[in-house]
Amino acid sequence: MSIEEAQSGSWWSPSPRLLVLRRLEVATLTLAALSAAGVVAALGHTTIGLACLGGALVLGLAAERFVSRRFHAWGYAEREDDLLVRRGVMFSRLSVVPYGRMQFIDVTAGPLERSFGLATVRMHTAAAASDARIPGLDRAEAARLRDRLAEVGEAQAAGL
Amino acid sequence: MTEWKRLHPLSPIVRGGRATIAVGTVLLLSLLAGRGSRGSTPELVIVGIVVVLGFVSWFVTRWRIDGDDLRIESGVLRRQSLRFPLSQVQAIDIVRPGLARIFGVAELRLRTGGSSGDTARLAYLASHEAEPLRTRLLALAEGARVHEGTREHEGAPASEPADQEHVLTTVPTGRLVASVLISDVGILAEAVLAALIATALLSPSAAAAVIGGGAVWIFAVLTPVWRRFNQEYRLSLAEAPDGLRLRSGLIALSAETIRPGRVQAVRMVEPLLWRALGWCRLEVDLAGKQRSKGEGQAERRPLRTVLPVGSRALAEELLERIVPDRPGVQSPPPRRTLLKSPLRYRMLAWGRSETCVATTSGRIRRVTVWAPLEKVQSLRRVQGPLQRRLHLATVHVDTAGHSVHAAIRDRDTAEADRALADLSELARAERRKKAR
Numbered sequence: 001m002s003i004e005e006a007q008s009g010s011w012w013s014p015s016p017r018l019l020v021l022r023r024l025e026v027a028t029l030t031l032a033a034l035s036a037a038g039v040v041a042a043l044g045h046t047t048i049g050l051a052c053l054g055g056a057l058v059l060g061l062a063a064e065r066f067v068s069r070r071f072h073a074w075g076y077a078e079r080e081d082d083l084l085v086r087r088g089v090m091f092s093r094l095s096v097v098p099y100g101r102m103q104f105i106d107v108t109a110g111p112l113e114r115s116f117g118l119a120t121v122r123m124h125t126a127a128a129a130s131d132a133r134i135p136g137l138d139r140a141e142a143a144r145l146r147d148r149l150a151e152v153g154e155a156q157a158a159g160l
Numbered sequence: 161m162t163e164w165k166r167l168h169p170l171s172p173i174v175r176g177g178r179a180t181i182a183v184g185t186v187l188l189l190s191l192l193a194g195r196g197s198r199g200s201t202p203e204l205v206i207v208g209i210v211v212v213l214g215f216v217s218w219f220v221t222r223w224r225i226d227g228d229d230l231r232i233e234s235g236v237l238r239r240q241s242l243r244f245p246l247s248q249v250q251a252i253d254i255v256r257p258g259l260a261r262i263f264g265v266a267e268l269r270l271r272t273g274g275s276s277g278d279t280a281r282l283a284y285l286a287s288h289e290a291e292p293l294r295t296r297l298l299a300l301a302e303g304a305r306v307h308e309g310t311r312e313h314e315g316a317p318a319s320e321p322a323d324q325e326h327v328l329t330t331v332p333t334g335r336l337v338a339s340v341l342i343s344d345v346g347i348l349a350e351a352v353l354a355a356l357i358a359t360a361l362l363s364p365s366a367a368a369a370v371i372g373g374g375a376v377w378i379f380a381v382l383t384p385v386w387r388r389f390n391q392e393y394r395l396s397l398a399e400a401p402d403g404l405r406l407r408s409g410l411i412a413l414s415a416e417t418i419r420p421g422r423v424q425a426v427r428m429v430e431p432l433l434w435r436a437l438g439w440c441r442l443e444v445d446l447a448g449k450q451r452s453k454g455e456g457q458a459e460r461r462p463l464r465t466v467l468p469v470g471s472r473a474l475a476e477e478l479l480e481r482i483v484p485d486r487p488g489v490q491s492p493p494p495r496r497t498l499l500k501s502p503l504r505y506r507m508l509a510w511g512r513s514e515t516c517v518a519t520t521s522g523r524i525r526r527v528t529v530w531a532p533l534e535k536v537q538s539l540r541r542v543q544g545p546l547q548r549r550l551h552l553a554t555v556h557v558d559t560a561g562h563s564v565h566a567a568i569r570d571r572d573t574a575e576a577d578r579a580l581a582d583l584s585e586l587a588r589a590e591r592r593k594k595a596r
Contacts, residue, residue: 101537
């Protein structure tokens with residue numbers, strides 16, 4: 001049985017507000033494209049304008065679908081000795097990062113994330129390729145995760 | 161604790177490197193040309209300032225061993241005091257560039273691990289002092305670690321000079337030349353030279369122009385060949401109580417010690433043409449920053465070459481010392497991998513033991529990587545769109561090294577999942593064993 005299935009009960013996902021944020025981003029872009037296409041249509045190039053309108057709509061819907069699938073792909077699980085992080089739709093990844101190997105943990109929040117009360121937690125190990133991060137966590141959950149990782153990491157810290 | 165000591169008085173001259181040569185030339189020219197005339201005064205003033213600055217920088221730089229730390233102080237306006245914990249030292253190198261050899265001095269370089277790993281440089285010391293000092297620092301480093309770690313080694317002789325070493329191999333020059341000539345960089349250089357010679361023979365009139373215009377290219381293709389030869393000339397590997405000792409160099413000599421347990425991963429490279437001769441090359445990856453300002457060429461090498469060229473049997477023998485309990489690689493990937501990686505398919509394989517994982521990959525050359533499980537930083541299972549269609553997945557084994565990457569490529573999904581679970585379990589056991 002794979003690690004992923006063994007942990008089936010204990011996967012956590014980012015806050016649903018992340019999905020709202022991502023959808024808003026897509027919607028804004030789509031609306032901008034739609035209005036641009038509308039202006040083109042109104043200026044007399046009707047066929048080109050309508051084609052662009054349709055194209056923008058299709059692209060927007062595709063992006064929405066992609067964004068929501070990607071949101072559902074994110075997940076993390078705390079095991080006894082390591083943290084599991086899964087992500088990605090096209091390229092699906094599952095990282096196993098032992099607590100003892102984490103050198104430091106970043107919690108960052110950009111302006112958009114902040115207005116939604118979200119934060120990103122990023123785990124750093126001595127290997128540059130590790131790159132484990134969890135975006136769109138509720139701020140309280142991000143702080144809890146950071147404190148817990150730091151605590152367990154200290155207890156299990158191993159040298160290089 | 162010892163007294164504060166200064167570096168060798170000639171250090172600023174050697175440190176100046178090319179600048180020293182330039183200043184010397186200017187001085188010589190102005191002396192020759194400027195006999196009697198006053199035109200050379202500005203040059204002399206500048207040279208004077210440079211000399212005074214060099215002297216001041218030498219005068220304010222001092223070092224000493226303070227318990228388990230090495231302390232270096234330098235600078236006038238921006239006073240800098242470095243405290244370097246010896247227990248963190250990954251390796252201590254002795255480097256002697258061309259100019260340093262002329263003046264009989266050597267540089268001692270201490271490297272620590274971690275991605276923010278720092279380098280302490282003692283540039284320069286008298287040659288005869290460098291070797292004993294390195295032995296002493298290594299002994300202290302070993303002692304500091306024993307002190308920090310398990311108490312049962314308390315009585316272990318920490319200051320015992322580690323001088324008894326046992327040379328494992330020295331690369332014969334003939335074989336090195338041959339191997340460089342049929343390596344990738346060598347073949348490129350030969351092709352360019354052959355093309356130039358052919359042009360010269362066919363139309364001597366055009367040749368001059370071609371060579372004039374192509375000088376940069378000739379230089380560009382010859383530099384890596386020369387660098388490789390220079391670095392690996394008479395490379396010898398010795399086993400000593402404080403680790404593996406590497407010595408090499410034609411013009412710039414370098415000597416370094418790789419401490420046991422600091423190797424993050426080992427790889428064996430077999431280029432296409434070398435395989436026909438049964439040759440291979442062995443490189444080890446260490447933790448720590450690879451590129452930083454003020455470091456010489458030797459330091460920028462991404463990997464430490466342990467064996468520039470040698471037979472498989474010799475490589476196996478060395479591997480036995482670097483990664484004991486080393487698994488063989490077996491089990492080819494499923495046939496459908498041919499669709500995903502047609503060139504790699506023949507090379508792909510992996511294997512594991514209780515303490516180590518081995519993988520092979522490569523398209524034209526074959527690269528075999530061994531990563532000790534105790535060094536594993538994280539594990540990743542990655543599946544791309546094509547791999548999902550074919551029910552394949554790749555498991556990456558990340559270590560703190562920078563250049564060697566172990567990846568179990570394109571295995572059946574179930575096998576990859578099992579490998580991920582097993583390896584994370586085994587790596588955890590190894591970490592626990594070490595922590596205890």
